[in-house]
Amino acid sequence: MAEQKVELFARRLDRGVQQAVHSNSAAGTEKRYHSLGADYSAPDDLRRLAGQIRQHAIEHMDTYLEQAEQSLKRQGAQVHFAVTAADACRAVSDILQKAGAKKVVKSKSMISEEIHLNDHLGSVGIESVETDLGEYIIQIDGDHPSHIVKPIIHKNRRDIAKSFEREGLGDYNDDPETITRRARVFMRDKYLQADAGITGANFVSAESGRLVLVTNEGNSRFCLAAPKIHIALVGIEKVIPSDAELAVLLNLLGRSATGQQLTVYTEFINGPARTDRPSGPREMHVIFVDNERSQILASDCREILRCIRCGACLNVCPIYRQASGHAYRSVYPGPVGAVLSPLLAGKKFKELADLPKASSLCGACNEVCPVDIPIPDLLLKLRHRGHEEHAPSPGTPPMGAFAKLASSPMLWRFAMKSNKVMNLVPLEKLPLPYLQPWLKTRTLPEWRGGEFRSWMKDRRKK
Amino acid sequence: MNTAREQILANIRSALTVLPERTARPTFPKSVSEPQWLASEADTIALFQKRATATGTKCFTDMESCAAWLREQGVRCVYIPAPLTRLASLCSEFCEVTAEYTRARVNEIDAAFTPSAGAVAESGTIILSDESTPDRLAALAPWHHIALVSRAEIHRTIADAIAAMPDDPNLIWVTGPSKTADVEGILIQGVHGPGAQACLIV
Numbered sequence: 182m183a184e185q186k187v188e189l190f191a192r193r194l195d196r197g198v199q200q201a202v203h204s205n206s207a208a209g210t211e212k213r214y215h216s217l218g219a220d221y222s223a224p225d226d227l228r229r230l231a232g233q234i235r236q237h238a239i240e241h242m243d244t245y246l247e248q249a250e251q252s253l254k255r256q257g258a259q260v261h262f263a264v265t266a267a268d269a270c271r272a273v274s275d276i277l278q279k280a281g282a283k284k285v286v287k288s289k290s291m292i293s294e295e296i297h298l299n300d301h302l303g304s305v306g307i308e309s310v311e312t313d314l315g316e317y318i319i320q321i322d323g324d325h326p327s328h329i330v331k332p333i334i335h336k337n338r339r340d341i342a343k344s345f346e347r348e349g350l351g352d353y354n355d356d357p358e359t360i361t362r363r364a365r366v367f368m369r370d371k372y373l374q375a376d377a378g379i380t381g382a383n384f385v386s387a388e389s390g391r392l393v394l395v396t397n398e399g400n401s402r403f404c405l406a407a408p409k410i411h412i413a414l415v416g417i418e419k420v421i422p423s424d425a426e427l428a429v430l431l432n433l434l435g436r437s438a439t440g441q442q443l444t445v446y447t448e449f450i451n452g453p454a455r456t457d458r459p460s461g462p463r464e465m466h467v468i469f470v471d472n473e474r475s476q477i478l479a480s481d482c483r484e485i486l487r488c489i490r491c492g493a494c495l496n497v498c499p500i501y502r503q504a505s506g507h508a509y510r511s512v513y514p515g516p517v518g519a520v521l522s523p524l525l526a527g528k529k530f531k532e533l534a535d536l537p538k539a540s541s542l543c544g545a546c547n548e549v550c551p552v553d554i555p556i557p558d559l560l561l562k563l564r565h566r567g568h569e570e571h572a573p574s575p576g577t578p579p580m581g582a583f584a585k586l587a588s589s590p591m592l593w594r595f596a597m598k599s600n601k602v603m604n605l606v607p608l609e610k611l612p613l614p615y616l617q618p619w620l621k622t623r624t625l626p627e628w629r630g631g632e633f634r635s636w637m638k639d640r641r642k643k
Numbered sequence: 644m645n646t647a648r649e650q651i652l653a654n655i656r657s658a659l660t661v662l663p664e665r666t667a668r669p670t671f672p673k674s675v676s677e678p679q680w681l682a683s684e685a686d687t688i689a690l691f692q693k694r695a696t697a698t699g700t701k702c703f704t705d706m707e708s709c710a711a712w713l714r715e716q717g718v719r720c721v722y723i724p725a726p727l728t729r730l731a732s733l734c735s736e737f738c739e740v741t742a743e744y745t746r747a748r749v750n751e752i753d754a755a756f757t758p759s760a761g762a763v764a765e766s767g768t769i770i771l772s773d774e775s776t777p778d779r780l781a782a783l784a785p786w787h788h789i790a791l792v793s794r795a796e797i798h799r800t801i802a803d804a805i806a807a808m809p810d811d812p813n814l815i816w817v818t819g820p821s822k823t824a825d826v827e828g829i830l831i832q833g834v835h836g837p838g839a840q841a842c843l844i845v
Binding site (some may be wrong): 201204205208219220221222227229233234236237241242243246247250254256257261262263265268269312313314315318331332333337338341357358361364365368372373389391397398399400402403405406407417422424425427428429433434439441442443444445446447448449450451452453454455458459460465469471475476477481483554572575591 | 647648650651652654655656657658659661662665666667668669671673675676678679680699744746749750765766768773777778779780783784786793800801802805806808812813814815816818819820821822823824825826827828829833834835836837
């Protein structure tokens with residue numbers, strides 16, 4: 182029987198990895214639940230308000246983007262725009278090459294994963310080091326993040342210890358504290374030697390031009406301390422009207438992502454450092470990246486652009502917990518990825534059109550979403566689009582014959598009655614590949630088709 | 644003119660023309676995101692201490708106990724900006740004190756005092772800025788960082804602190820020590836930034 186790719190991946194997944202992903206995700210859901218529950222009597226009201234704020238922002242993206250641009254320029258930042266992923270990569274390398282920069286430190290940014298920035302920088306001879314501990318391990322392993330917030334959720338300490346040993350960061354030692362200390366020492370030199378720091382942004386306030394960055398490790402602070410150039414890659418959907426909205430969004434982001442009231446470091450950056458300061462970048466570049474976002478805005482799935490990348494929908498999703506992030510074959514995994522990834526694929530939509538089907542539509546993702554994105558509705562819309570575009574649909578039994586039957590009253594009546602013959606047939610012996618897995622664990626009830634119709638008919642007579 | 648800019652804005656505008664009506668900007672009271680327990684906390688300074696301690700930030704209200712802690716931690720070299728002479732003399736009893744933060748000594752200076760730009764009681768957050776801490780590395784690279792928080796500058800809520808953000812290109816909110824749970828979800832403190840975060844309330 183043909184299977185969905187996500188299901189197939191889950192089935193072949195190493196049990197240890199599956200357990201790690203499952204327990205770590207479940208712990209995330211638990212923490213989120215307790216921190217929101219302890220602090221708010223009606224967290225859903227706050228989620229809905231945040232959803233409205235983000236929906237308003239994306240529906241006024243033109244206004245806020247221009248306003249953010251003006252605010253940033255006023256503060257001395259340089260603003261660039263990039264239509265495609267390749268344009269964004271080129272914009273970064275152009276800035277670096279113009280400044281003669283050879284070494285770059287990077288803090289975690291999903292959009293840089295999306296545009297494959299590190300590969301591009303490597304190809305033009307610029308060293309780019311990921312400084313988030315998880316992302317660094319991903320980088321040295323040539324791997325891909327499998328969770329938006331916890332990129333190495335699929336790795337255990339032994340895997341990491343082996344990678345560190347291979348990279349010359351000391352003898353094999355799988356103590357998490359030792360691993361972290363070694364990364365600290367290694368990164369210190371990288372920070373101090375780097376010519377430029379690259380970051381993303383969690384939000385951009387149009388009114389003040391402030392870029393908001395949140396990290397727990399403090400790596401993005403370091404990226405903006407020693408280096409002389411700051412480049413921020415920002416998706417065009419990150420704009421919000423003003424600083425006032427941040428109180429609502431920040432309160433939800435930390436709690437939804439990691440169960441923290443606030444992430445350890447929340448940075449508000451709106452320009453280069455003043456020239457009389459001993460540290461901080463002298464140049465700040467903000468690159469607003471479209472990469473299919475304006476097309477998503479035009480589609481009937483625009484609500485997905487509200488997303489603030491907290492990862493709560495991944496943690497709670499029964500499919501993600503079983504299948505892990507790599508099953509989604511794209512940068513964004515889980516429920517948000519099942520919507521966002523096929524849309525970001527643009528013309529290659531069909532290649533990822535199976536992702537919206539990797540869902541039981543249980544609705545848990547919508548219930549935990551800090552900006553109340555109706556993910557199940559969007560999944561259904563994308564399933565429909567996949568059908569319209571004749572995307573391959575493995576795992577779906579052919580329903581053509583049933584459709585014919587169900588749309589003809591006469592045929593239906595006949596089938597209802599005549600199917601009684603099925604009660605005499607040993608079903609488990611039939612060559613029906615779609616039914617066999619089901620029949621292995623269940624017995625079909627006796628066929629009583631047509632009885633409702635005759636009951637109705639008799640009832641009318643009386 | 645920047646063509647990418649024009650193209651993106653044109654695409655956004657044409658995407659939005661299909662909407663019969665655009666979602667209005669929601670209005671909400673500043674108190675909307677306040678935790679339900681906030682009202683029962685009358686004393687803002689006590690609240691800050693409680694919340695900061697809960698996130699792993701040590702709070703001191705006198706220089707002596709703060710210096711005693713650094714001594715106990717085995718600090719070898721502490722950066723104390725020039726005006727804080729009494730603190731400097733307290734620390735010089737057990738370690739080297741420097742009033743200058745230089746790039747060459749980043750790995751030797753293992754503790755640093757820097758003035759803060761205020762604090763947030765609701766979340767136990769310390770606010771740093773370029774104005775208060777001119778060398779960003781001084782508040783970031785040493786294992787121990789002690790922020791000097793003035794009582795008068797402690798904002799009650801996150802929303803209050805956001806409304807009062809000063810004009811500074813680099814405002815940093817610090818809520819606890821640097822941490823990661825990347826390796827098997829195990830919490831480790833002191834990844835890149837301070838492993839021990841403290842504040843001295845003055």
